[in-house]
Amino acid sequence: MSFRLLAECPVTGARAGEYSTPHGTLRTPVFMPVGTQATVKAMAPFELEQMGAQILLGNTYHLFLRPGEDLVERAGGLHRFMDWPHPILTDSGGFQVFSLAELRTLSDEGVVFRSHRDGSRHLMTPERSVKIQEKLGSDIAMCFDECVPYPSTPEASREGMERTLRWAVRCREAHARPGQDLFGIVQGSVYEDQRVLCARELVRLDFPGYAIGGLSVGESHGEMYRILDCLAPEMPRTKPRYLMGVGHPANLVEGIARGVDLFDCVLPTRNGRNGTVFTSTGRLNVKNQALAEDFRPLDETCDCYVCRHYTRAYLRHLYKAGEILAARLCTWHNLHFLLSLVEGARNAILEGTFPAYREAFHARFDDVREAEA
Template structure:
């Protein structure tokens, strides 16, 4: 369990196509994981996720710990049975949410005290508790507790977070005992190359079955994120999966793959979809714009998602203006389908030896910002 094998690699970039074995099945990489924060991917049912080809989803330890609680989910038979999903699930450690959502938090070497955003109660999250929660949730992949720092962050503060992240990873590994559940370490280090390398080297020595890359896509320029990935590529174990946390913007996915990343997750496609923004091969469209009032074509010609096969831009715009729930569902379906098919095309290009050409053509076509039809 937990075997990761690389089937093909790009000779001129770090891109690779692999297969990760988990308790609930195999995951072909590179892969994008839809985010199911509250044990549900917003606006999507499990059978719909399967219909678009989602192989693995992410759920959030912080939110599930606060509500309904890991004991309730454990009594239900684990997260898979609780939410009706029989494919792989990755759970994060809750660390990012503690540091980003909680107004009051106190960090020390033992763990972090935080105030619930739900009822204001104080909780003490330790590496051991983070592991225990995820073991009760029963995910296929669990993540070590790490200390997340904001951007920008000074070098001294980041160094302290790296030290704790390494120490907490060792404690997580010692506490972890659930058979068949993979525990990934998380590399921190903000935008400081030496800290990134140091953290990656220390965690590599601990021999985790996979490695998350945290603390990126938090406001830094894309170029800096790519520089950090370039620093980590030769340091992280080549035969272990690499997971870039919180990244889901299409150009970032392509560039992450080019730098050896195998797994991605992000709320972006579902959040944008709920607010009327959709991905196309040319960039983003805001379907609520008046230009679509009499546009009776699909979101994107050639797309095979349910929305594009059945309804028009004009209809979806009408749904948004009428505040109908179906609008969010259709756009979310399309966005997740778009990313799923994008990653399938990326994988095929790697296997066929055409990734460089694919990358070039994608970057020439996809434009940042919102586009007009």
């Protein structure tokens, strides 16, 4: 597995590269649709291929609870189990475990937690998280980390950051699967000194790639960008950088501008199921009464399957009628929108026009109000 830079924007630091894995070469920057339980909700793998998805994310916590990593391994690994022959990244399960504050007990050994499904008791350690991901067979695995809530005091954040570093050492020592890259995760909440310290210590451990966790958890966009700014010079130039759980269109463009290579988020699928879509001018609620006789596509600048075949009025009708197709079509559009946005940014980096691409996006996309019906 290797990462190669092809171009960098001299104005912003945006990067375009190629990241080779056993299941294909990723063209970065890249957005990863989230397949929490070995499926991207409402979408079939061949549909994801058609819209240009290169890599999917699987969730270690959920797959551990159901159907279990041993079953997935017997099925031939996650790629064969879900019929996705392209790269897969698995998260460590840390975010899900730590979101269960009332159901878990934390120590340096690991986390004792109760399943949100049946209340069963489990111990997740750094070593166990790594071994689960090895059995799942992903191309990219993540270290088990502590994601502190936002807001956190400097003391609570530092404690979580230092535990994350200790666990990273244990994950590095436990990891043994050839052809699977293990990424370290930078924590430290919104405290720049903690973020920089964590990044430097992880770089000393020489991971194949580095993730930035603990953002998009309630902080402002400005706080997120400030942390990305302070981390950019600390990240090795020749290794991939992954911003975890971030998928708002503006955050993608600004993350790319700060040198991030990989992104993931449930936002496009969750919003799609709930009737909110992204367009080139902002968000649009397809349940809005004003769309009842609107026979335009969701986005007149979009060439996705949905925008080529269906109208706003039809999609609103599907939602009002409770039809499953409504969630499928809106999810399809949202994923296509983000994949195209990131692909456009990559092309602009290669062509040397990324600053203009970034400016044009912000001139069109209004995050304050919903797009006009």
